Amino acid sequence: MTKEVLLRTPLNEEENAKLEAGFKVLLSGKIYTARDAAHKRLAQLIKEGKSLPFDPRGQVIYYVGPTPEKPGRIVGSAGPTTSGRMDPYTPTLLDAGVKGTIGKGQRSREVIDAIIRNKAVYFAATGGAAVLIAKSIRNSKLVAYDDLGPEAIRELVIENFPCIVAIDSRGRNLYEEGVKKYQIP
Amino acid sequence: MVIIEILGVAHAGMCMRQISLREVNVSEITSVVKRLCIDANIYLDKDVVEKIEESVEKEDSPIGREILGQILANARMAAEEQMPMCQDTGVAVVLVELGQDVHVSGGDLNKAINEGVRQGYRDGYLRKSMVDDPVFDRKNTQDNTPAVIHIEIVPGDAVKITLAPKGAGSENMSEVRMMKPADGIEGIKDFVVDRVRRSGGMPCPPIVVGVGVGGNFEQCAYLSKKALLRPLNLKNPDPRLNALEEELLLRINRLGIGPLGLGGRTTALAVQILTMPCHIASMPVAVNLQCHAQRHKTATI
Secondary structure, three states: OOOEEEEEOOOOHHHHHHOOOOOEEEEEEEEEEOOHHHHHHHHHHHHOOOOOOOOOOOOEEEOOOOOOOOOOOOOOOOOOOEHHHHOOOHHHHHHOOOOEEEEEOOOOHHHHHHHHHHOOEEEEOOOOOHHHHHOOEEEEEEEEOHHHHHHOEEEEEEEEEEEEEEEOOOOOEHHHHHHHHHOOO | OEEEEEEEEEOOEEEEEEEEEEEEEHHHHHHHHHHHHHHHHHOOOHHHHHHHHHHHHHOOOHHHHHHHHHHHHHHHHHHHHOOOOOOOOOEOEEEEEEEOOEEEEOOOHHHHHHHHHHHHHHHOOOOOOOEEOOOOOOEEOOOOOOOEEEEEEEOOOOEEEEEOOEOHHHHOOOEEEEEOHHHHHHHHHHHHHHHHHHHOOOOOOOEEEEEEEEEOHHHHHHHHHHHOOOOOOOOOOOHHHHHHHHHHHHHHOOOOOOHHHOOOOOOEEEEEEEEEEEOOOOEEEEEEEEOOOOOOEEEEO
């Protein structure tokens, strides 16, 4: 039976340590959106020793570029994008204090090492379940990089956002364990 | 209806022949493309929904079943809320079968199609994902144009337009390989299965695997894209290809990748193959992966 956990941001190392790969999580609180172009800028700021548009400590970054919201709506469809494209920047952000990321797909060895080093966690959200996920988003506020359009950084307030612990703080990886468990030679 | 009189020179002298052309104004094409962009992104086709429903029953992984359930719930919500099922509303791939007895009037056909995409992505609140100048500036074109347009001239006086918006997650996992004839059927099978294995959760499984074999370098890629257009409840009419598709599907679903790559039995919903003749020295094979948001909508003018 899959274990279901209610979790609230910001995250900390003690709470993260209790999460195991395969746990189903309903995440609530504030999270930040960022994709390729925003990551490039954030990593550059860290490299230059400058401060980020948001305090990264304990925060969760969601890899998403939503569709435009219809009039009167908070957000458009908002499912996860492929995390692997953010891999070159993720260790830098985790080392700066980010404690969780949400996306879809495998991560690089360097990212997994940075997750272990920082006792962070990687959550998988269901790729393509963009309307279902959008229903858990209660507020959306532009934080930085409006010029990037769908790739701008937004602060989202979420309530029971459904995701799965894909890589836990000890480096257990559901992308490997799950596949091994169900493959038939 | 347009009647054109053609003056021709026959052996016996001048003669006059009448042929009839059906006139289709570009404005009609624009409005059809616009509607197809919106509908394709909101409504998941019944054949896809049914395949996913079938797969829930066969899925052993509890997380896999959970994810498949979310995908089905998402499809229902997208229709109810009139929202695109996925935030990656894709490149607008437009396949046109243009009847040779049609006269497209009132403007440029390609411009009319792009205008339909522009209006559909704007009025449908779809995401604009196209960047101009891909090597250097990669600047968003702001209206999701240009579309990728394939026009085939066919007999008849109809215009059939299919919109197949395609996200980058699965398109990025697609591949063309110029195989040797000596690689044989086993070579094709190993390439297709290995392409899916290497893709893992990236293309948003459960996927549909489009395979093109034959033609040449660019033709096999186009075949693999067109192979995806076959409804999932239809078998390949060629019994040998049908058997090959079934064998590949079995092998792919033994990989253990499962829904979203987190482990399970449901990695692919179908494998669909299209072939055409090729050079004696070639065996081009293309694999075009399609995420579970298998979006196609067709209209005929």
